[in-house]
Amino acid sequence: MKKRLATAAGALLAVAASVLAAPSAAQAKETAAAGFHVSDGRLLDANGNNFVMRGVNHAHTWYTSRTPQALKDIKALGANSVRVVLSSGHRWTRNDTADVAAVVSQCKANRLVCVLEAHDTTGYGEQSGAATLAQAVDYWLSVQDAVKGQEKYVVVNIGNEPYGNTGHSAWTSDTKNAIARLRNAGFDHTLMVDAPNWGQDWSFTMRDNAEQVFATDPDRNTVFSIHMYGVFDTSAEVSDYLNRFVSKKLPIVVGEFGNDHSDGNPDEDAIMATTQRLGLGYLGWSWSGNGGGVEYLDMATGFDASQLTPWGRRMFDGANGIKQTSREASVFSGGGQTPTIGSCAVSYRVNGWGGGFNADVTVRNTGTAAVQGWQLDFAFGGEQTVKSAWNAKVTQSGKQVRATPEPWTGTIPAGGSVSFGFNASSTGGDTVPASFTLNGTTCAKS
Incomplete structure (x- = not known):
């Protein structure tokens, strides 16, 4: 078993220095009408149509002034979703309610599904100053007005890579508690939860406990996110990990991955091919602004969409890439329910x-x-x-x-x-x- 250190999301920091009863049919219908929801292991949009994320990560919290143009460029290149880095204020300048609301508005204007993530939890237990998942929930409660009513357009990623390689056994109970607090506070969104071990789950803590975490969510509306870097450097490892979720009908996306990394060389071709074969979402890391030795993970040089890097060209134009496989969410395209036919x-x-x-x-x-x-x-x-x-x-x-x-x-x-x-x-x-x-x-x- 490979054991790695920090992922790209962690390296980017250098630029800034008990199972509940199943929901009733009426509750399930209400959840479905509200926004994104999970059904039979698949992520469906508010119209009941299958939605497969094809997008990238954008480091909004460090580059707030870049966000309006970045989202336009990401959409123009074919993405249907964007994962947006936010700060709870524990390590970087806090993104307040008004700022989060503006990001949501910009995502919607560009017809992008907005995956919002609180980044300060990165590497908790190993990274000095990292926030706990409980503190991430406090943040979401404080900005709830920015996302309330946006369940058709927003997925809430509770905390980025919430544990390093120390103390990761607490992931299961802490994730359950985080989901419960958000549901009790009225969050009806699809919730996304990252794996521990800097997101790479080499300990298989998320993989082996995902069923009980999913069952604990009273809305059964939690999606699991694996970050694939050096741990996932062979096709066999990529396929085995993802297929274990698919076989159990547990929703999973690759929330981050790259074409190279300081902890090993991930197999990006296998990641993109396997997610396409299984109908799973992926969000590549990252649009631009990387530092800490992983500048090669920029997809656009200096936030310039006309200067895509080799990684950017691979992500958008390559086999199983965004241009080839992305489909816009029907909540934007006006698709509604899939049309019925006579015969x-x-x-x-x-x-x-x-x-x-x-x-x-x-x-x-x-x-x-x-x-x-x-x-x-x-x-x-x-x-x-x-x-x-x-x-x-x-x-x-x-x-x-x-x-x-x-x-x-x-x-x-x-x-x-x-x-x-x-x-x-x-x-x-x-x-x-x-x-x-x-x-x-x-x-x-x-």
Whole structure:
């Protein structure tokens, strides 16, 4: 097991010197209507549509004057979300209610989902002056007016990397207490919780206790965040960690990662490919302004979007990067609930070989109105794993598979069809799925 020291979020500091009862159906409906919410291990927006974060981190608390332009640039490059660094005042100048409200307003104006994080908890127990999670909760309570009513647009990341490599066993109880206090105070937002060990969870404290932490949240609306740096320097480590959450239907995002780091060389290609395959969110570190020896993690030189660094070009333009995979939250695009249709038919043809197959899928709209935007859901009957896809984005969680369109396959005309395909490995046969649903409507098989 690798044991590392501080992550990029910690290095950036140098620039500034008991399970509750499940919610009732009515409560779940109310939570869903309020804003982002977790369902079956997935993060859904207020319209009930799947939302996969594709964004970057921005160090607002040290560069407040840069934020308006930075958010515009980040959006223009294709991001659908931004993780914003705030200070509770324990280590740096406090971002007050008015400032937080301004950040939220700027995120919304740029149609970016705003993940707000309190940074002063970084490396608690090891980093001198770091705040506790309880102190982070005090901060959120003090700025609650800035985020109240913004549940459709804001995710509250309680505390950045809340423990170093000392005392991390307290993460579970302290995280439970933090969630309980925020819920009791009326926070209905999706809450995000970072892992200990400078965010990298080499001790597996978050991984092994995530189920009980999630169950403690009365809203069942907590997302876990892993920071992937030197600990995650192989594809196997990336895949194993993320799949353990997916298999338990626990929501997870990669809240920070880089292309290099002083504690080892993370496998950014594996991180981006694996999150795309599993339909999980990622937020790269960071837009600009890094110091403390990790200046190479800047995506834009001097906050200039026209001067992307190699890391910035990889993040935005590379395989499984933001431009290729990001989809705007439907609360901004006006998508509402995924449109229903009158009737549909699906053709599913398999070309198999030992250990794998290609599937060619045709979705026909047999109704009388065009479908703008679609979502096809089905389940594998055996042990199949999607490897790649074309003309659609195909994600998998357990046996459940979901296909959504590429920009050029987004409309199915009345009486028309769209086709896509995917490649998968198989150890349990290549049988045709038992049923297909298109935007919630069961389709005939043809």
